[in-house]
Structure formats: structure tokens, C-alpha cells
Amino acid sequence: MPELPDLDPVIHGKLRLAVLSLLVGVEEADFTWLRDKTASTDGNLGAQMMKLEEAGYVSMQKQFAGRKPQTLYRMTPVGRKALAKYVAALKTLLGAAL
Amino acid sequence: MANFKTEDGTTRDDLVQRVALMEEMIAEGRRSTICFGWIFVLWGLIDLAPIGWQLAVPHSDWVDIWSWPIAIACGFAIQILVMAIRRRRSGVVCSSMRGRSISAVWAMMGLTAMLYFAGAMVAHKSGPIAFTAAMLMFVGMAHGTSAMILRWRAQGIVACVWWIGGVALFFLSNRYWLQVFVGEMCFGMIGFGLYAMWLERRNSSAEGQTNA
Numbered sequence: 001m002p003e004l005p006d007l008d009p010v011i012h013g014k015l016r017l018a019v020l021s022l023l024v025g026v027e028e029a030d031f032t033w034l035r036d037k038t039a040s041t042d043g044n045l046g047a048q049m050m051k052l053e054e055a056g057y058v059s060m061q062k063q064f065a066g067r068k069p070q071t072l073y074r075m076t077p078v079g080r081k082a083l084a085k086y087v088a089a090l091k092t093l094l095g096a097a098l
Numbered sequence: 099m100a101n102f103k104t105e106d107g108t109t110r111d112d113l114v115q116r117v118a119l120m121e122e123m124i125a126e127g128r129r130s131t132i133c134f135g136w137i138f139v140l141w142g143l144i145d146l147a148p149i150g151w152q153l154a155v156p157h158s159d160w161v162d163i164w165s166w167p168i169a170i171a172c173g174f175a176i177q178i179l180v181m182a183i184r185r186r187r188s189g190v191v192c193s194s195m196r197g198r199s200i201s202a203v204w205a206m207m208g209l210t211a212m213l214y215f216a217g218a219m220v221a222h223k224s225g226p227i228a229f230t231a232a233m234l235m236f237v238g239m240a241h242g243t244s245a246m247i248l249r250w251r252a253q254g255i256v257a258c259v260w261w262i263g264g265v266a267l268f269f270l271s272n273r274y275w276l277q278v279f280v281g282e283m284c285f286g287m288i289g290f291g292l293y294a295m296w297l298e299r300r301n302s303s304a305e306g307q308t309n310a
Contacts, residue, residue: 007108017116021123027195029127037126087120094113 005089008082010055015040015048020075020083023058028074049073057082133184134200135298137177138291142283144173149280170212200244207240227267230279234264237286256290 011017018038023029035045052058057079061072075083148165155161214232218224238260245253263282267275 012108012116014116014119018119018123021120022127025124025127027198037123090113090117094110094117 005092007089007093008086010051010057011082011086013048013051015044016052017086019045019048019052019073020057020079023073023075024080024083028061028072031071031073034073052079055079055082133298135291135294135296136180138287138294140177140180140291141173142287142291144169144176145283145287146280147172149276166215196247199247203240203243203247207236211236226275227272230275231264231267234260234267234279234282237282238264241286252293253290256286260286 011020015038019034022034022037031045031049034049035042038045040048049058049060053060056076058073059076061074063070063072148169151165151169152158152161211233214236215224215229218229238257241253241257241260245251245257260282263278263286267278270278
């Protein structure tokens with residue numbers, strides 16, 4: 001029997017997976033938008049974004065929109081590659097379960 | 099269908115849930131970047147305004163010359179203002195390549211049309227039929243390109259209506275150009291914009307139900 005692939009633990013977390021899935025379709029998105037779309041809290045999302053940043057899957061940029069501070073996130077090429085690998089692993093695992 | 103458990107305790111149901119979550123979030127990201135219906139309604143009204151102005155103040159050279167430039171300038175000012183207010187209210191930045199492609203198509207269509215009309219007016223080589231037909235063709239081209247990017251059949255049909263109007267102008271009697279222009283603006287701009295706004299509202303209410 002072929003060996004089943006491992007799922008990337010950084011991506012596998014539900015909130016982190018939701019964030020990456022949102023970011024994959026957009027060029028960049030700010031923290032507020034991500035928080036609203038994932039219905040998460042500031043603290044939880046902040047912690048998960050830090051993990052994604054440490055893994056090199058997202059990049060963060062702080063700026064001001066008028067006088068309002070804004071934190072923008074975008075997915076890195078490494079993140080896109082990792083997500084594609086995760087999806088392929090999911091397919092293999094689900095295929096194996098049929 | 100067999101169930102299984104990986105070494106870290108992940109089951110098949112967990113994986114199915116992850117797939118569903120990804121699909122939902124990707125669709126959500128797409129929906130959120132699409133909010134443009136009001137722009138069509140705005141420009142439909144802006145393009146009808148000079149016609150109404152000229153009808154209200156007939157035989158005025160000043161109105162004939164300046165009604166269009168003033169209306170177009172007002173259109174840009176209103177669009178920029180409303181976009182800034184919406185962005186400030188939502189406090190959200192979210193752009194996609196697809197959204198930027200569509201914006202680029204419309205922006206370049208607007209620039210092309212402006213150069214065409216300005217050149218024709220300055221050179222005094224303008225006529226209502228050539229003007230209107232060109233405008234209908236430009237708008238049809240932008241709708242058609244956008245429809246291809248979005249793979250949206252409804253917008254493709256709207257593009258065809260603009261093109262048909264543009265071609266028809268060359269075969270109809272001159273006295274029908276105004277009817278064709280007003281008809282296209284009402285259907286292809288205001289009507290289409292209202293339809294797009296309805297779709298956006300429907301999607302956002304579906305999103306509210308999902309999040310509730």
C-alpha cells in the first residue's frame with residue numbers, strides 16, 4: 001500500500017486554512033477584513049497570522065490609510081506552493097479513503 | 099466509503115470539512131471583491147443627464163458644448179467620492195487580479211472614448227451618429243471583455259445589445275439615434291447596474307445567513 005502523505009500542520013489549522021483560502025483569491029487583504037470573514041477575534045487571528053508569517057506563507061505590511069493604521073497581508077509564493085501541496089495531499093488522502 | 103484515521107488523529111470527516119471550508123472561503127473572497135453595480139447605474143444617469151439638459155434648455159450653444167464635459171467631470175467626481183466613502187466606512191482593503199483587470203478594461207475604455215470625443219470635437223468632425231455608434235461600440239467592447247474575464251453570460255448578452263445598437267445606428271434613420279442611445283443607457287447601463295446590485299445584495303444576504 002502506498003504511503004499516505006503528511007498534511008502540513010501549519011496549514012491544517014482551521015483558521016489558518018480559512019485565511020489562506022481567502023488570501024489565495026485576492027491580491028492583498030487587511031486584518032479587519034480577514035477577521036470579519038473568518039468570524040474570529042483579534043487575538044486569535046493575530047496569533048494565527050504570526051504562525052503563517054513565521055512559516056513564510058504570508059507577508060505583512062503596516063501602513064496608514066489616512067490617519068487609520070492598517071495591516072495588510074498577502075500570500076507569498078512559498079505559501080501558494082504549500083497550499084497547492086496541501087490540496088494535493090488532501091486529494092490523495094480522500095482518494096485513499098474511498 | 100471507508101473511514102480512516104491518520105497518525106495525528108485526523109479522520110476522513112475532518113478532511114471533508116477542510117475541503118468545504120476552503121471552497122466556502124475562496125467563494126467568499128471572490129464575492130467580496132465584486133461590488134460594481136452602482137457604477138453602471140451612476141454612469142447611465144450621468145450619460146442621460148446632458149440629453150435631459152439639452153432638451154430642457156434647447157438652442158443654447160453653451161449647453162450644447164459644455165453639457166457633456168460637465169456631466170463627465172461630475173461623474174468622475176461622484177465616483178471617486180463614493181468609492182472613498184465606501185472604503186473608509188468598511189475599513190477594508192481587498193483587491194484581486196480579476197477585479198483589477200476589469201477595472202483596467204473600463205478605465206481604458208473611458209480614456210479611449212474621451213480621446214476620441216475630444217479629438218472629434220476639437221477638429222469639428224463630429225456627428226451624432228458617428229459619436230453615438232462609437233460610444234455604443236466602446237461600451238460593448240468593455241462589457242464583452244469583462245464578460246469573458248468573469249465568464250458571465252448575462253454581461254455577454256448586454257455586450258451584444260450594445261453592439262447591435264451601434265451597428266443599427268448606421269442603418270436607421272437619423273431621427274432614431276436619440277431613442278437608441280437612451281434605450282441602450284436605460285437597459286445596458288442602468289438596468290444592468292440594478293441587476294448587478296441585486297445580485298450583490300443577494301450574495302451578501304446569503305453570506306449573512308451562512309455566518310449566522
